[in-house]
Amino acid sequence: MQQHIPVALERCIALLTPAIEKSSNPVVIDATLGMGGHSKELLERFPNLKVIGFDRDLGAIEIAKKNLHATQERITIVHAVYDQISEVLGSMGISEVDGILFDLGVSSMQLDTPERGFAYSQDAPLDMRMDQSTGLSAQEVLDTYSRNDLVRVIRNYGEEKFATRVVDNIIAARETGKLKSTKELAELVKASIPAATRRTGGNPAKRTFQALRIEVNQELEVLERAIPQAISSIRIGGRLVVMSYQSLEDKIVKSAFTKVTASHTPLGLPIDLPNSAASYNLVIRGSESASAEEISLNARAQSMRLRAIERVAA
Numbered sequence: 384m385q386q387h388i389p390v391a392l393e394r395c396i397a398l399l400t401p402a403i404e405k406s407s408n409p410v411v412i413d414a415t416l417g418m419g420g421h422s423k424e425l426l427e428r429f430p431n432l433k434v435i436g437f438d439r440d441l442g443a444i445e446i447a448k449k450n451l452h453a454t455q456e457r458i459t460i461v462h463a464v465y466d467q468i469s470e471v472l473g474s475m476g477i478s479e480v481d482g483i484l485f486d487l488g489v490s491s492m493q494l495d496t497p498e499r500g501f502a503y504s505q506d507a508p509l510d511m512r513m514d515q516s517t518g519l520s521a522q523e524v525l526d527t528y529s530r531n532d533l534v535r536v537i538r539n540y541g542e543e544k545f546a547t548r549v550v551d552n553i554i555a556a557r558e559t560g561k562l563k564s565t566k567e568l569a570e571l572v573k574a575s576i577p578a579a580t581r582r583t584g585g586n587p588a589k590r591t592f593q594a595l596r597i598e599v600n601q602e603l604e605v606l607e608r609a610i611p612q613a614i615s616s617i618r619i620g621g622r623l624v625v626m627s628y629q630s631l632e633d634k635i636v637k638s639a640f641t642k643v644t645a646s647h648t649p650l651g652l653p654i655d656l657p658n659s660a661a662s663y664n665l666v667i668r669g670s671e672s673a674s675a676e677e678i679s680l681n682a683r684a685q686s687m688r689l690r691a692i693e694r695v696a697a
């Protein structure tokens with residue numbers, strides 16, 4: 384298994400530090416606990432910090448529990464989808480937290496475990512569920528969705544120009560029963576893409592696999608619901624830090640951050656009118672990428688976009 388290197392670890396810690404240091408009993412939510420890479424470092428650096436870690440993947444939680452054993456009394460691990468942040472905080476009697484971190488997408492553990500079905504380079508059943516205890520697998524999506532729905536998914540979430548060709552081949556393969564594994568899907572996609580296009584842009588299966596994964600896990604809908612909950616769950620002085628790995632996720636984060644950091648004062652006035660100033664400030668103008676040095680050590684950091692806001696008023 385590939386060694387797990389948390390993405391932008393030092394930068395995330397630096398962004399959360401002012402919020403943690405302002406509080407006498409700091410609490411941070413790690414919305415995407417994974418193997419606990421970011422949480423472990425936060426818990427070690429801040430001896431009074433408590434972390435609430437969410438993950439929808441029971442396998443990830445098992446690994447995180449082991450990795451965070453030394454600080455187990457300061458971490459609460461919740462098996463939940465991160466659009467349940469408000470509900471979970473409510474059930475714990477917590478109204479606000481000092482920081483929230485999202486490190487979106489799949490983990491290297493999920494990608495490197497062939498039987499999870501996320502990797503087009505390994506042969507495995509078409510599962511792709513982050514939470515294998517619930518929901519439709521990629522196989523069920525491929526077998527049961529209408530042609531129009533499959534085209535929508537593969538075109539919108541995979542940004543695949545040849546979505547209709549891919550889907551026509553999927554529908555044909557349903558008849559022959561020849562679409563039962565990641566390898567068969569990767570080959571079907573490759574055969575659907577014109578040869579001239581196949582020579583550029585990496586493995587052609589990448590876009591269709593991304594699309595199916597997003598659909599299977601309802602990733603964008605969940606994120607749309609989660610970000611506003613996260614925004615309203617940070618206290619004044621608290622910070623929300625999000626790392627996205629593809630443009631559709633980043634668009635959701637950017638738009639939510641733009642909305643809450645915009646002043647309500649009419650354009651053209653030199654200062655904010657009373658009660659019109661925004662309650663949140665951008666900590667990062669636009670977004671940040673990983674450094675070339677980090678990308679050379681960790682390929683996953685290549686597509687990362689980092690955004691952060693701070694709550695400045697009620």
Ligand SMILES: C[S@@+](CC[C@H](N)C(=O)[O-])C[C@H]1O[C@@H](n2cnc3c(N)ncnc32)[C@H](O)[C@@H]1O
Nearest residue numbers: 389415417418419420421438439440464465490
């Ligand atoms: C990129 S990994 C996080 C890695 C982690 N920061 C670390 O350093 O170990 C993303 C994790 O978030 C989880 N995840 C993705 N979407 C989720 C969601 N909607 N709700 C809860 N967990 C989710 C995945 O199962 C995966 O374990």
